[in-house]
Amino acid sequence: MATMKDVAKLAKVGVGSVSRVLNDAPGVKPATKKRVEAAIKKLGYVRDDYARGLKTNRSQTIALILPTVWHPFFSEFAYYIEQSLYRRQYKLLLCNSSEDAEKELQYIKMVTQNKVDGIVGITYSAIDQYVSSNLPFVSIDRYFTEDISYVTSDNFIGGKIAAKELLVRGVKHPAFISGYSKFPNETTKRRDGFKSVIAESGLEMDEIYVPEPIENLEQLVDGLFKRQPSIDGIFCINDLMVLQIEPILKAKGIRVPEDVQIIGYDGFNLTSEQPLGISTIVQPVELMAETAIQILMNKIYDHYRPSEIEVLPVKYRNGNTTRPII
């Protein structure tokens, strides 16, 4: 019976190209596609889904690397990842990396030892060189290379929506507040999207944009409002930042949302039935988890599967930190 290798040999292409054709993946030259298809026909190659998945020492276990599960967004994400795995009879190993690259590498090593079949990682550590295209690895919110699959919410659009929602609520002097990681990640696009809309509006904009971890947020906010007392709208990089900013403003006698309106990002809920009440850009957490596991399974059961990138839609959810539309 013909194998994928036979097809590749006959078509004079790599096995990866055959896989790409079989998976209807983008980036295959029409000429290549034609040759591969001809070879498939000639050899009578039949794709054997079972054989593709045949690896006797599969652990039926996936590792999830998070900065920490002790965080409402990450715990919701971990919840959905586990649900998604359970439906596939897979188990979940949980790793709180605390951004410790050494710890993350232990889990990556477990893949090569067949102790886990793959990894979903929300990671802001220097592990670039260890994450290769061979590794069944799906990154969340961080781009490594084009060979590494990743899933993210549409951070740029999210930033744009936040700006628009503040503007239609009468904000005249917007500000952005965020820390940034030294490792590039998708969340910086929230700022880009926000700034693009504000720039179009012609309004003045200010920001607190400093390296993480932010030690002196209170002084930074104090300084910002002393310099720019007319600020009346804030977009925070995430909901936790909103929770940190609120008491600081309150202590300064600034009322939310009467004096300053605030929009966060994440849309996390304390439990499945307990939202926080913040006006926010909601990430589709359940969909992100399901998509990440689907992509990971594709890779585990088809080693030649090309990387996949999914940018998922976000939406605005009204809460108690903004005023009605004017």
Add this chain to the structure above:
Amino acid sequence: MATMKDVAKLAKVGVGSVSRVLNDAPGVKPATKKRVEAAIKKLGYVRDDYARGLKTNRSQTIALILPTVWHPFFSEFAYYIEQSLYRRQYKLLLCNSSEDAEKELQYIKMVTQNKVDGIVGITYSAIDQYVSSNLPFVSIDRYFTEDISYVTSDNFIGGKIAAKELLVRGVKHPAFISGYSKFPNETTKRRDGFKSVIAESGLEMDEIYVPEPIENLEQLVDGLFKRQPSIDGIFCINDLMVLQIEPILKAKGIRVPEDVQIIGYDGFNLTSEQPLGISTIVQPVELMAETAIQILMNKIYDHYRPSEIEVLPVKYRNGNTTRPII
């Protein structure tokens, strides 16, 4: 070299009794202890910690069964469990049981298959018959039998503290609000402790105490305050209940803490740096996690180890849902 079995034979006791003597466990008759110690001396038995742990197919993995990790208390607990395991070079399998006994049994089965070495479980399902004294299992907040180890915070004292803290803050008409599980667990002692102090004080007390899940909390609270408008202090079974009660009272024009003071239980924080601000009874989550893992490891490395019970201290943390002491 003499083994524990040799000691048991010579002393004419069971191996369990020898283990209990070696581990200085309670419940050993003085006569038994004397015989065992004599046998140990005569045989020159030396306890071999390494041999006790010798089991070639150890997985170095522990399963944590939680109702759901998507909950601030459970995610904090999961965080500390993983930290505690990591220090011992163990990995954590996470199971959100959603109180699904079938799912929990899968993990219990994994112990017998040597896929995991033991289980820490916060479980309110009907798994009694599957949790035996042979299983390396530590229960949190639920008592199965005296053979099953469990760790809990001091719920009774916690309830007493909540009552006392309300009383010293001028509460004259206290109430208790809680749902209850059909599976007996330690958290009901919060109510017992609270009631014991209120009974001593001679004050009238009311309560909402209904089976979980509570579908119609709003109507229940509404009915309670219509019948008993003088209620001015509430002890909620946990912090989430406080978060649910607050908006209901607000909608009724009842101010917290001016009109009604509220104390919760758990003391959870959204992240390691973000407390909630509720006045509450704080559980020692990190200590509970570390204690549970220590007890579990004792059992894994010493099969004959008797069950251990740890009731850990709680404390009151002042927040914004109570008034100053009068």
